[in-house]
Amino acid sequence: MSVPTLLVLAADPPPRLGRLTGRAQVVTVDERSLADRLPYADVLLVWDFTSDAVREAWPGEGPRPRWVHTPSAGVDRLLCPELVASDTVLTNARGVFEEPIAEYVAGLVLAMAKDLPGTLELQRQRRWRHREGMRLAGSRATVVGAGPIGRAVAGTLTALGVTTAVVGRTARPGVHGAEDLDPLLARADWVVCAAPLTDATRGMFDARRFGLMQPSARFVNVGRGPLVVEEDLVAALSKRWIAGAALDVFSDEPLAPGSELWDVPGLIVSPHMSGDTVGWRDRLGEQFVELYERWLAGKPLLNVVDKERGYVPMHD
Amino acid sequence: MSVPTLLVLAADPPPRLGRLTGRAQVVTVDERSLADRLPYADVLLVWDFTSDAVREAWPGEGPRPRWVHTPSAGVDRLLCPELVASDTVLTNARGVFEEPIAEYVAGLVLAMAKDLPGTLELQRQRRWRHREGMRLAGSRATVVGAGPIGRAVAGTLTALGVTTAVVGRTARPGVHGAEDLDPLLARADWVVCAAPLTDATRGMFDARRFGLMQPSARFVNVGRGPLVVEEDLVAALSKRWIAGAALDVFSDEPLAPGSELWDVPGLIVSPHMSGDTVGWRDRLGEQFVELYERWLAGKPLLNVVDKERGYVPMHD
Numbered sequence: 005m006s007v008p009t010l011l012v013l014a015a016d017p018p019p020r021l022g023r024l025t026g027r028a029q030v031v032t033v034d035e036r037s038l039a040d041r042l043p044y045a046d047v048l049l050v051w052d053f054t055s056d057a058v059r060e061a062w063p064g065e066g067p068r069p070r071w072v073h074t075p076s077a078g079v080d081r082l083l084c085p086e087l088v089a090s091d092t093v094l095t096n097a098r099g100v101f102e103e104p105i106a107e108y109v110a111g112l113v114l115a116m117a118k119d120l121p122g123t124l125e126l127q128r129q130r131r132w133r134h135r136e137g138m139r140l141a142g143s144r145a146t147v148v149g150a151g152p153i154g155r156a157v158a159g160t161l162t163a164l165g166v167t168t169a170v171v172g173r174t175a176r177p178g179v180h181g182a183e184d185l186d187p188l189l190a191r192a193d194w195v196v197c198a199a200p201l202t203d204a205t206r207g208m209f210d211a212r213r214f215g216l217m218q219p220s221a222r223f224v225n226v227g228r229g230p231l232v233v234e235e236d237l238v239a240a241l242s243k244r245w246i247a248g249a250a251l252d253v254f255s256d257e258p259l260a261p262g263s264e265l266w267d268v269p270g271l272i273v274s275p276h277m278s279g280d281t282v283g284w285r286d287r288l289g290e291q292f293v294e295l296y297e298r299w300l301a302g303k304p305l306l307n308v309v310d311k312e313r314g315y316v317p318m319h320d
Numbered sequence: 321m322s323v324p325t326l327l328v329l330a331a332d333p334p335p336r337l338g339r340l341t342g343r344a345q346v347v348t349v350d351e352r353s354l355a356d357r358l359p360y361a362d363v364l365l366v367w368d369f370t371s372d373a374v375r376e377a378w379p380g381e382g383p384r385p386r387w388v389h390t391p392s393a394g395v396d397r398l399l400c401p402e403l404v405a406s407d408t409v410l411t412n413a414r415g416v417f418e419e420p421i422a423e424y425v426a427g428l429v430l431a432m433a434k435d436l437p438g439t440l441e442l443q444r445q446r447r448w449r450h451r452e453g454m455r456l457a458g459s460r461a462t463v464v465g466a467g468p469i470g471r472a473v474a475g476t477l478t479a480l481g482v483t484t485a486v487v488g489r490t491a492r493p494g495v496h497g498a499e500d501l502d503p504l505l506a507r508a509d510w511v512v513c514a515a516p517l518t519d520a521t522r523g524m525f526d527a528r529r530f531g532l533m534q535p536s537a538r539f540v541n542v543g544r545g546p547l548v549v550e551e552d553l554v555a556a557l558s559k560r561w562i563a564g565a566a567l568d569v570f571s572d573e574p575l576a577p578g579s580e581l582w583d584v585p586g587l588i589v590s591p592h593m594s595g596d597t598v599g600w601r602d603r604l605g606e607q608f609v610e611l612y613e614r615w616l617a618g619k620p621l622l623n624v625v626d627k628e629r630g631y632v633p634m635h636d
Binding site: 103104107108110111112114115117118120121123124126127128130131132133134135136137138139140141160163164257258259261262263266267272273274275276277280281282284 | 419420423424426427428430431433434436437439440442443444446447448449450451452453454455456457476479480573574575577578579582583588589590591592593596597598600
């Protein structure tokens with residue numbers, strides 16, 4: 005067998021690929037040359053996982069990579085009908101982002117419970133103003149998204165004493181089905197969105213759903229921006245339908261300096277960083293190398309995406 | 321037995337005392353009239369627990385209350401040699417503040433791990449700048465103070481995956497003695513001060529101890545302000561001996577608008593609110609009523625302070 009061609013969509017070379025020397029013919033491409041190179045690649049590593057180029061460049065018929073890996077949890081930027089219909093295997097970075105995101109969500113939730121944004125603003129103004137926080141233990145969270153990220157978020161909130169319900173597409177042990185979503189939103193102090201972006205979930209957090217929530221509820225999105233109808237969230241906050249929100253993801257990233265989202269009262273804006281902790285690129289590189297070695301050895305790949313559903317199914 | 325006189329040091333009447341109607345002769349006093357009234361009181365409730373008036377007004381000899389209750393965890397503002405030497409029983413609010421403070425500390429620690437202050441500042445500037453957080457799980461904390469607050473903080477940090485050591489005055493199961501303090505400071509990512517303020521602990525966090533800490537370490541004080549030599553903390557932050565700090569308590573409270581502490585880079589300032597969650601005054605009122613009923617029934621009081629040591633000893 006000749007050395008496979010590993011096409012890497014990346015501006016800067018990923019770490020750890022040196023370990024594949026002699027076992028992969030690494031070709032680094034940018035978005036513009038991707039379409040020309042794709043038919044000659046055995047494997048595609050979408051290192052620049054925020055790019056939409058793969059969906060646009062994917063060949064309809066004819067030669068194409070047998071395996072595509074994205075070092076991200078979501079695969080929404082990659083999926084096009086031709087890729088879904090093909091026999092190309094798609095894998096993701098399951099295992100890398102779950103626990104960091106769970107910590108990030110816990111940090112946001114505690115910051116809102118204890119009004120840390122208010123504290124920092126008062127500090128800027130050199131004003132001593134005592135306020136009362138709320139207890140996190142005993143409050144209720146509804147986590148939307150029953151994949152590994154949603155479950156990790158639920159685990160961390162549960163460890164902090166929060167009564168947490170997880171909602172997925174279909175009911176199974178420990179997971180509520182979509183039919184329970186609305187009543188669970190209506191009684192939550194915290195609504196955390198960690199769902200995959202699919203045709204079924206796009207825009208799911210809209211005026212109707214924000215209207216179901218309690219006036220004291222806070223909403224956190226660490227999934228994908230288009231899960232939320234952003235103007236409906238802004239309206240819900242300004243009308244006090246809900247008490248606060250934190251967005252780490254947006255329909256357009258990076259968020260433009262002129263976006264109205266930057267200064268909505270009660271809204272925390274962060275730059276899509278919830279899963280990214282020191283060393284994350286190394287871990288993603290290591291994970292790809294391990295998968296590549298499995299693939300080369302003819303072993304079944306891990307983290308295989310169900311392309312019809314748009315995520316890696318859970319088997320437990 | 322005649323109805324006991326319950327002296328209440330308070331600007332506003334405490335909640336729940338109505339339940340003692342007929343069983344207590346409630347007399348509310350302010351700081352100025354406290355000294356005149358103290359000799360005629362059976363019980364003193366120091367509802368305004370931030371007042372120093374009790375220490376100043378306490379009668380040297382002669383009649384005095386048999387029981388003093390403070391609805392706070394710390395008793396440092398009350399203790400004077402005459403009160404320590406007397407047979408007056410002193411009780412505190414053990415049980416009310418522990419878990420709220422533990423949540424507050426977890427919120428500060430997560431906020432620093434994920435650079436939430438930086439995120440909020442960038443949001444104010446409408447700037448999208450991705451950063452990497454640090455994992456909380458796997459980091460190390462040293463909690464100074466082995467009372468119920470220190471233990472609650474340790475429990476919450478442990479639940480978040482932090483390897484946590486608790487340091488008290490003397491070693492016992494689960495608690496390091498003071499002889500382990502310096503080496504435990506030297507290896508901690510997080511140093512949390514939840515110690516009582518006594519002659520032995522005043523000023524314990526000074527230049528020498530900040531100098532022992534790692535340059536990446538962060539320091540949190542939720543105990544009492546004078547546990548920290550504030551100018552030494554400012555110097556340690558400005559010289560980058562440590563990476564950050566959060567103070568909820570200060571030598572002088574409220575912190576003056578002109579204090580240099582308001583705008584030290586890397587320092588979060590909050591207005592002594594870590595333990596105060598919605599309903600806390602009700603809970604403090606209820607706790608006092610329950611203690612009063614025990615006292616009236618001749619049962620042993622709970623939360624009895626060891627006045628020599630300056631805190632309620634742990635018995636487990």
